[in-house]
Amino acid sequence: MAETKFPRVFTGAHGPEDGAGETTPWPDDVPPDQDDTWYPLRDDPWRARRMEYVIAAFWAITALCGLGLIVVYCTGGEAQYEGWLLLGAFATLGTGLLLWARYLLPGHDIAASRGHHVSDPEERAAIVESLSRGTDSLMSRRGFLVKKVLVPVGGIFGVAAIFPLASLGNRPGRALYHTKWYSGARLVTEDGQALHVDDIMVDGILTVFPEGYINDSASAAVVLNVGGALVQARHGQADFEVVSGANGIVAFSKICTHAGCAVSLFNVFSMQLICPCHQSTFNILQDCEPVFGPASRPLPQLPLLVRPDGYLIAATDFVEPVGPGFWNRSGD
Ligand code: FES
Numbered sequence: 001m002a003e004t005k006f007p008r009v010f011t012g013a014h015g016p017e018d019g020a021g022e023t024t025p026w027p028d029d030v031p032p033d034q035d036d037t038w039y040p041l042r043d044d045p046w047r048a049r050r051m052e053y054v055i056a057a058f059w060a061i062t063a064l065c066g067l068g069l070i071v072v073y074c075t076g077g078e079a080q081y082e083g084w085l086l087l088g089a090f091a092t093l094g095t096g097l098l099l100w101a102r103y104l105l106p107g108h109d110i111a112a113s114r115g116h117h118v119s120d121p122e123e124r125a126a127i128v129e130s131l132s133r134g135t136d137s138l139m140s141r142r143g144f145l146v147k148k149v150l151v152p153v154g155g156i157f158g159v160a161a162i163f164p165l166a167s168l169g170n171r172p173g174r175a176l177y178h179t180k181w182y183s184g185a186r187l188v189t190e191d192g193q194a195l196h197v198d199d200i201m202v203d204g205i206l207t208v209f210p211e212g213y214i215n216d217s218a219s220a221a222v223v224l225n226v227g228g229a230l231v232q233a234r235h236g237q238a239d240f241e242v243v244s245g246a247n248g249i250v251a252f253s254k255i256c257t258h259a260g261c262a263v264s265l266f267n268v269f270s271m272q273l274i275c276p277c278h279q280s281t282f283n284i285l286q287d288c289e290p291v292f293g294p295a296s297r298p299l300p301q302l303p304l305l306v307r308p309d310g311y312l313i314a315a316t317d318f319v320e321p322v323g324p325g326f327w328n329r330s331g332d
Pocket of ligand 1: 221256257258260261275276277278279280293294297
């Protein structure tokens with residue numbers, strides 16, 4: 001009969017099956033590697049105690065790293081220091097857990113033949129008792145480590161981990177739905193010149209901002225003179241093209257709806273705007289619908305008007321949120 005290993009808790013009349021339908025009784029003398037109460041330092045209490053202190057020392061370093069994180073963060077933050085402190089905290093926490101598992105917990109496999117017999121109530125109770133003893137050994141047999149060290153250290157490190165949440169800043173609210181454009185805002189170029197309807201030639205393109213907000217990148221728009229071409233208004237939207245003499249002028253957000261790069265390339269032959277980051281291509285004559293690339297939304301259009309003195313102004317803000325699509329998902 002092959003040698004069969006089994007856990008100490010099985011002390012009932014039924015033992016492992018021998019292959020011929022017979023069972024052998026469980027022996028009284030259980031080898032250490034089949035004893036579910038055995039762990040490497042069980043027979044050496046002094047070394048076990050010393051190992052507890054070693055583990056506690058590692059976790060004390062974890063706590064110090066956590067406190068250091070809080071201090072560094074509250075004094076202005078420094079990414080490199082924070083990174084090293086996080087590394088130290090996780091490394092010492094993990095090392096302590098590894099030492100605990102390696103030297104103070106059973107940690108070895110216990111195998112037994114299942115056999116064909118049905119366990120009697122006594123055996124089932126013994127199994128339940130064995131399982132709960134495993135939990136006990138983890139949580140209560142090392143009360144010093146769990147209650148006096150691990151819980152406080154976990155608390156300090158947990159608090160330190162919460163601090164970076166403050167870096168997320170204020171909730172954006174509905175700010176992402178609006179730019180600085182407003183009804184009557186003059187279109188000005190990057191050097192602050194107000195744009196006259198005759199300033200932009202046919203097939204010309206210019207970057208513009210609302211007057212007074214030249215550095216507001218979310219408001220950046222491209223103005224194009226498509227000449228006699230007609231820009232097809234999007235279904236459900238008004239026709240926002242301004243036609244003045246030979247000029248057909250339209251304006252669209254400059255922020256790519258894929259990932260927010262500046263749409264800066266203009267192909268006059270195909271009347272397409274192209275984003276240089278991932279080549280999303282927008283058909284100007286079809287209301288800047290994407291026709292190629294990863295962008296899935298058209299570039300929002302800026303409604304334009306011409307003042308009596310010929311200067312171009314915005315009729316309203318963009319009629320939809322600018323930028324990547326995820327910005328307005330909650331508002332869909
Ligand atoms: S950001 Fe424009 S294509 Fe990706």
